[in-house]
Amino acid sequence: MTNQLKQTYYFVLLACVFALGVYLQGAGTIDDFLYYQEDIVYLTVQHIELVLLSGGLAILIAIPVGVLLSRPRFQKVAESAMQVLNVGTTIPTLAILALAMSFLGIGTVPAVFGLTIASLLPIVRNTYIGLKEVPAHLKEAASGIGMTELQMLFQVEIPNALFVIFAGIRTALAVNVGTVPLAFLIGGGGLGELIFTGIDLDEPIMMLAGAIPTAMLAIAIDSVVGAVSYVTVPKGCNPIRARQ
Amino acid sequence: MIKIDKLTKIFETPNGPVTAADHIEMEVPSGEICVLLGPSGCGKTTTLKMVNRIIPATSGKIYLGGEDTSGMDTVTLRRNIGYVIQQIGLFPNMTISENIAVVPKLLGWDKARYMTRAKELLEMVALDPSIFLNRYPNELSGGQQQRIGVARALAADPPVMLMDEPFGAIDPINREVIQDEFLKMQQELNKTIMFVSHDIDEAVKMADRIAIFRDGHLVQYDTPDDLLAHPKDDFVKNFVGDDRALKRLRLVTAESVMQTTFAYVKPNDTLAEALTKIDAYGYRDAVILVNDLHQPIGYVPKATAINMKGYCGEHYVGLKTIARTTDDLRKVASKMFTHDIVWMPCVDENGRLVGEVTQRGITHYLGATYQRDTSPSQPQPLHQAKEAS
Amino acid sequence: MDLLNFTIDNLALLGTLTMEHISLVALAVGLAILTGVPIGILITQNERIAKVVLYVASIIITIPSIALFGLMIPLLSTIGHGIGYVPAVITVLLYSQLPIIRNTYTAIHNVEPSLREAARGIGMTPFQRLKMVEIPLAIPVIMAGVRTAVVMNIGVMAIAAYIGAGGLGVFISRGISQSDPRQLIVGAIAVSLLAIITDYGLIRLQKRLTPPGLTAAR
Numbered sequence: 082m083t084n085q086l087k088q089t090y091y092f093v094l095l096a097c098v099f100a101l102g103v104y105l106q107g108a109g110t111i112d113d114f115l116y117y118q119e120d121i122v123y124l125t126v127q128h129i130e131l132v133l134l135s136g137g138l139a140i141l142i143a144i145p146v147g148v149l150l151s152r153p154r155f156q157k158v159a160e161s162a163m164q165v166l167n168v169g170t171t172i173p174t175l176a177i178l179a180l181a182m183s184f185l186g187i188g189t190v191p192a193v194f195g196l197t198i199a200s201l202l203p204i205v206r207n208t209y210i211g212l213k214e215v216p217a218h219l220k221e222a223a224s225g226i227g228m229t230e231l232q233m234l235f236q237v238e239i240p241n242a243l244f245v246i247f248a249g250i251r252t253a254l255a256v257n258v259g260t261v262p263l264a265f266l267i268g269g270g271g272l273g274e275l276i277f278t279g280i281d282l283d284e285p286i287m288m289l290a291g292a293i294p295t296a297m298l299a300i301a302i303d304s305v306v307g308a309v310s311y312v313t314v315p316k317g318c319n320p321i322r323a324r325q
Numbered sequence: 326m327i328k329i330d331k332l333t334k335i336f337e338t339p340n341g342p343v344t345a346a347d348h349i350e351m352e353v354p355s356g357e358i359c360v361l362l363g364p365s366g367c368g369k370t371t372t373l374k375m376v377n378r379i380i381p382a383t384s385g386k387i388y389l390g391g392e393d394t395s396g397m398d399t400v401t402l403r404r405n406i407g408y409v410i411q412q413i414g415l416f417p418n419m420t421i422s423e424n425i426a427v428v429p430k431l432l433g434w435d436k437a438r439y440m441t442r443a444k445e446l447l448e449m450v451a452l453d454p455s456i457f458l459n460r461y462p463n464e465l466s467g468g469q470q471q472r473i474g475v476a477r478a479l480a481a482d483p484p485v486m487l488m489d490e491p492f493g494a495i496d497p498i499n500r501e502v503i504q505d506e507f508l509k510m511q512q513e514l515n516k517t518i519m520f521v522s523h524d525i526d527e528a529v530k531m532a533d534r535i536a537i538f539r540d541g542h543l544v545q546y547d548t549p550d551d552l553l554a555h556p557k558d559d560f561v562k563n564f565v566g567d568d569r570a571l572k573r574l575r576l577v578t579a580e581s582v583m584q585t586t587f588a589y590v591k592p593n594d595t596l597a598e599a600l601t602k603i604d605a606y607g608y609r610d611a612v613i614l615v616n617d618l619h620q621p622i623g624y625v626p627k628a629t630a631i632n633m634k635g636y637c638g639e640h641y642v643g644l645k646t647i648a649r650t651t652d653d654l655r656k657v658a659s660k661m662f663t664h665d666i667v668w669m670p671c672v673d674e675n676g677r678l679v680g681e682v683t684q685r686g687i688t689h690y691l692g693a694t695y696q697r698d699t700s701p702s703q704p705q706p707l708h709q710a711k712e713a714s
Numbered sequence: 715m716d717l718l719n720f721t722i723d724n725l726a727l728l729g730t731l732t733m734e735h736i737s738l739v740a741l742a743v744g745l746a747i748l749t750g751v752p753i754g755i756l757i758t759q760n761e762r763i764a765k766v767v768l769y770v771a772s773i774i775i776t777i778p779s780i781a782l783f784g785l786m787i788p789l790l791s792t793i794g795h796g797i798g799y800v801p802a803v804i805t806v807l808l809y810s811q812l813p814i815i816r817n818t819y820t821a822i823h824n825v826e827p828s829l830r831e832a833a834r835g836i837g838m839t840p841f842q843r844l845k846m847v848e849i850p851l852a853i854p855v856i857m858a859g860v861r862t863a864v865v866m867n868i869g870v871m872a873i874a875a876y877i878g879a880g881g882l883g884v885f886i887s888r889g890i891s892q893s894d895p896r897q898l899i900v901g902a903i904a905v906s907l908l909a910i911i912t913d914y915g916l917i918r919l920q921k922r923l924t925p926p927g928l929t930a931a932r
Binding site (some may be wrong): 120168170172173174175176177180181183255258259260261262263266267272273276277279280285288289291292293295296299300303 | 773775776777778779780781782783784785787788791797864868869870872873876877883886887889890895898899901902903905906909910913
């Protein structure tokens with residue numbers, strides 16, 4: 082019964098895609114689209130570079146910061162830092178990019194800087210919260226069997242906080258990928274070039290040539306991060322896998 | 326009042342159909358508490374929940390007050406049945422008074438009426454309305470919450486109540502207190518109650534009748550005393566436990582085993598008279614001494630009566646303990662163990678001597694029901710009982 | 715000083731654009747509540763449909779806003795509203811679905827089974843149960859979803875200036891195209907403050923709407 086339904090869905094979906102293809106071919110849209118092929122490839126690579134560079138930097142900076150803030154000796158700083166971070170996450174990314182540009186000018190550097198800042202906050206916050214939420218009895222047991230602080234961090238705290246940390250990374254990368262198209266505005270390149278230019282020139286095909294790959298890239302990156310976190314987080318403290 | 330007729334529930338599971346209740350037949354007379362008892366998965370909860378259709382029955386009928394409920398609308402049916410569950414289920418977004426008044430409100434009572442009712446019920450469950458009416462459930466302890474749960478079920482004064490392990494989540498000490506309170510309330514309210522439990526002690530304490538379930542079948546349906554005295558098969562015997570005779574102690578009052586023919590002396594009787602009485606009744610040890618109000622104050626030992634001269638009032642030994650007619654045998658037995666005695670005087674509510682309870686009498690009473698032909702109400706002659714000491 | 719003078723000179727415009735920004739977000743999220751909450755409630759009835767709906771909503775929210783505008787413009791030009799506030803409002807409406815539907819669904823789905831059983835046992839109809847128990851308990855969580863949607867979409871609406879929707883993004887877009895740091899900074903700070911203040915206000919509102927029994931401590 083359910084299988085039949087599924088098959089019907091797929092069939093209808095396929096038929097729609099096929100019909101759309103026929104229609105677009107007939108209207109010449111596909112040929113128009115292919116006109117931008119080179120641009121798409123070049124800009125997609127640039128787009129991905131921006132994501133990897135800024136996202137990677139954000140992870141490299143944010144996780145140690147989150148770990149440090151969760152240590153007891155930074156407890157006082159951490160409380161106020163979290164409040165600042167919470168406020169920070171509400172700031173629109175366009176505003177962050179605009180501020181980056183007004184201080185650093187135009188180009189890849191302010192773009193990467195703005196993107197990194199925008200992606201930092203969710204990771205720091207989740208790293209901190211994830212580590213803080215590791216049950217006290219686990220830490221007590223760990224120190225009870227004679228683990229050093231570092232051993233405890235790497236063998237007990239981080240594995241148990243990993244699910245929350247990954248959730249932060251996923252959010253951060255979603256924010257990042259959503260913001261990368263805007264990087265074009267401050268001279269950072271990427272697929273935003275096709276979208277914004279398309280809008281300005283009132284060229285729908287050019288716009289779509291930017292928008293469709295951007296959307297697909299975003300969905301793809303999100304799925305990859307989801308898959309990575311599914312595999313990486315230890316089975317015992319992974320709520321998604323535990324349910325099965 | 327509640328009549329269950331060939332009630333059956335079959336659950337469809339991925340591993341095939343499972344019969345959770347198989348042609349259950351039972352009747353709970355008006356004003357009685359019927360405890361459904363059994364290990365988990367035996368069908369007791371399923372049976373209970375079919376009565377108010379939380380679980381729809383596969384087949385069979387349920388009659389309330391003679392009326393077939395299958396024709397009744399589900400909502401109407403449920404509003405006429407009080408329902409108490411183990412998790413209590415107080416609505417956290419409502420105050421205590423709103424929680425209690427929720428059913429009256431649904432029934433369209435006006436505000437003055439349901440507020441009065443809420444206060445009345447709080448008093449009934451021994452919580453001060455001026456303190457609790459406007460509190461929220463999360464401000465109350467577990468025991469207090471469960472009292473509110475009972476009050477909510479009683480709000481619209483339904484004739485029937487279903488209770489699913491209502492006191493299961495409460496700590497043992499408070500559970501005893503709430504059970505006692507509930508029984509006291511029930512004496513006034515006379516509801517017809519179906520009560521699920523997995524605790525034999527709770528069942529023996531609360532029930533007028535106990536229904537033992539196993540694998541979806543009703544194995545035995547009897548009064549607690551009969552159930553403990555005559556378990557139908559090995560399953561029931563195991564379930565009620567090796568100490569089932571001891572459990573029965575709780576079901577019997579001192580009044581039903583005390584001996585009413587006995588001798589006693591007064592303070593101005595002489596020791597010689599006491600000795601005569603001791604010999605006449607064949608007592609081995611002593612005779613009870615009562616004061617002018619007929620209250621027992623001590624006993625005159627046989628040795629004293631033989632060796633001394635004078636009046637009983639001058640040569641008696643004080644009583645260590647007495648039993649009341651309303652005490653259950655568990656309490657009486659406990660007193661006997663505590664004071665290392667085998668008999669004690671039994672007094673009425675005014676403290677006047679009405680009889681004697683002996684260890685032998687208790688043993689005999691419990692033993693007698695195992696041979697059903699022996700009438701338990703005939704007490705043993707006192708002298709035989711005393712021989713044991 | 716420069717910045718201050720600029721702000722004072724353009725105070726009227728700042729006010730107009732702020733109001734525009736607020737009303738566009740309010741309109742879109744308002745519509746999103748009207749659709750998202752009922753959808754969230756409805757899908758509690760069927761787990762499979764719920765999964766599909768939540769999956770679709772999470773895909774939509776993954777698409778970068780500017781790409782979604784880009785996809786929407788050709789579609790909406792067919793009815794003559796390719797650019798302007800219409801695609802902006804529709805985009806925000808779509809983005810708001812995930813937090814609102816997900817939070818509504820989760821909150822109602824997670825109402826303790828014992829409460830639901832108690833409500834049934836008392837003889838509440840499904841509608842009464844929803845109205846008297848499930849929705850009151852879900853309101854804080856639904857409000858949290860609304861808050862997420864509003865804050866996120868204040869940012870999205872800023873980007874919508876590029877498709878002619880107006881709002882505070884106008885300052886930023888002009889600042890970028892004219893390389894004018896004054897407009898850039900004023901726009902960025904204004905939209906940030908708007909987001910921060912709104913977030914704070916909605917937290918307060920969320921607390922006020924939470925039934926007291928859910929917060930009162932022993």
